[in-house]
Amino acid sequence: MAIGVFDSGIGGLSVHRRLVERFPHADFVYLADQANTPYGGRSGEEIVDLTRAGCERLFAEGCDLVVLACNTASAIALRRLQQTWLPGIRAARGRPTNVLGIIVPTIEAATGLPWEHEAERRGDKVEKLDVLAVFATPATAASRVYEIEIDKRRQDVAVFVEPCAELAGQIESGAPRAVLEAAVAGHVANVTRRIGRAPDRAILGCTHYEIISDVFRAALKPGTPLVHQPDATAEALAGYLERRPEYAPGTDAGASGRRVFLTTGAPGLQHDLAEAFWGAPLRFDPA
Ligand code: DGL
Numbered sequence: 001m002a003i004g005v006f007d008s009g010i011g012g013l014s015v016h017r018r019l020v021e022r023f024p025h026a027d028f029v030y031l032a033d034q035a036n037t038p039y040g041g042r043s044g045e046e047i048v049d050l051t052r053a054g055c056e057r058l059f060a061e062g063c064d065l066v067v068l069a070c071n072t073a074s075a076i077a078l079r080r081l082q083q084t085w086l087p088g089i090r091a092a093r094g095r096p097t098n099v100l101g102i103i104v105p106t107i108e109a110a111t112g113l114p115w116e117h118e119a120e121r122r123g124d125k126v127e128k129l130d131v132l133a134v135f136a137t138p139a140t141a142a143s144r145v146y147e148i149e150i151d152k153r154r155q156d157v158a159v160f161v162e163p164c165a166e167l168a169g170q171i172e173s174g175a176p177r178a179v180l181e182a183a184v185a186g187h188v189a190n191v192t193r194r195i196g197r198a199p200d201r202a203i204l205g206c207t208h209y210e211i212i213s214d215v216f217r218a219a220l221k222p223g224t225p226l227v228h229q230p231d232a233t234a235e236a237l238a239g240y241l242e243r244r245p246e247y248a249p250g251t252d253a254g255a256s257g258r259r260v261f262l263t264t265g266a267p268g269l270q271h272d273l274a275e276a277f278w279g280a281p282l283r284f285d286p287a
Pocket of ligand 1: 037038041069070071072073207208
């Protein structure tokens with residue numbers, strides 16, 4: 001079986017790259033829904049429909065497991081698909097089949113880290129604050145998934161989500177670096193103003209932003225730790241595969257380390273920004 005990796009565009013490559021490092025013998029099929037990118041400004045119904053279509057395409061390509069390498073799809077579509085659609089698909093395929101998201105692994109990594117910020121000392125009392133900035137698409141921000149899920153686990157973490165309306169689209173279209181730097185600087189300034197000081201940590205809660213993590217690092221206070229979503233996802237997938245040996249990617253007879261890159265948009269080479277991140281020319285085939 002192959003592992004499917006799905007995103008609206010090139011953002012999921014950041015997760016894909018880490019998964020491939022972690023599972024080098026597994027077969028991977030990457031699907032970018034570039035005909036419909038970006039998802040972040042779309043309605044919930046549209047995001048659910050597009051995500052379902054992407055998963056269908058990946059199942060048809062021989063994937064039993066699909067990782068939604070997209071916060072927007074994970075936040076809006078995952079639970080709906082798991083509850084209402086996947087049971088029927090499993091019955092029809094007659095084999096283990098699942099779709100996994102990337103937000104819960106990220107939140108587990110963010111809340112599990114021992115991190116204390118000593119904000120102020122009053123007599124003996126030490127006030128600990130852990131202020132986490134999350135940069136995300138408008139749809140992910142509106143879902144409030146990061147605030148809700150982090151609050152369930154840790155009440156001492158204050159979450160400030162900054163919706164970045166244009167950013168995923170700009171990265172997807174390969175906007176000039178100066179444009180991306182100005183946009184990121186604006187979002188970092190916004191969230192810093194809302195918090196009243198610089199955040200202690202940050203999550204790049206849209207996989208596209210990882211492509212320009214250096215721009216975020218330059219805009220944030222020097223040394224601000226970033227919760228690394230690709231690492232968190234790879235760790236979570238390793239744990240999942242250990243608990244669910246029936247998937248066993250890379251150990252079944254057919255596995256050959258196959259790498260397939262598909263797009264619903266224009267096939268061919270990706271732009272310079274994507275290639276610079278990838279470290280080599282990257283060609284997508286038609287989905
Ligand atoms: N890369 C996706 C995410 O993680 C989607 C961005 C978009 O299409 O707006 O949210």
